[in-house]
Amino acid sequence: MTAEQIDRYRLILEGQLAQLAGTSETHGRLLDESHVTNDFVGADRAAELETFEVDASVAASEHRLAAKIRHALSRISGGTYGLCEGCGDTIPAARLEAKPSVSLCLACQEAHESGSESESGSGSGR
Numbered sequence: 703m704t705a706e707q708i709d710r711y712r713l714i715l716e717g718q719l720a721q722l723a724g725t726s727e728t729h730g731r732l733l734d735e736s737h738v739t740n741d742f743v744g745a746d747r748a749a750e751l752e753t754f755e756v757d758a759s760v761a762a763s764e765h766r767l768a769a770k771i772r773h774a775l776s777r778i779s780g781g782t783y784g785l786c787e788g789c790g791d792t793i794p795a796a797r798l799e800a801k802p803s804v805s806l807c808l809a810c811q812e813a814h815e816s817g818s819e820s821e822s823g824s825g826s827g828r
């Protein structure tokens with residue numbers, strides 16, 4: 703990978719991170735406000751709690767993505783960006799293009815995902 707390509711990915715990642723930081727700030731403020739109003743409204747409590755839960759899970763997944771992006775950025779400065787963390791192979795450019803924050807090649811990603819589930823579906827022959 704050329705320095706120019708790496709630079710481009712770094713810009714994309716930094717842009718995504720800035721965007722995430724902006725949205726979670728908004729989320730934080732919204733959560734704060736609904737927390738305050740919850741105290742004296744009380745009636746629409748269930749509805750508010752539902753919104754709260756959705757917001758919280760969105761915030762959690764944004765948090766995970768932000769961590770991934772920061773990790774990718776640290777790999778850029780460490781000079782290992784674009785290399786699979788599983789097998790050390792080069793991650794195909796098309797894959798990085800689609801998702802600049804990935805740190806595993808497709809094969810390792812699939813092995814990782816199937817490894818986290820228990821072995822099922824391969825039995826019951828007949």
Ligand SMILES: [Zn+2]
Pocket residue numbers: 786787788789790791806807808809810811
């Ligand atoms: Zn790999």
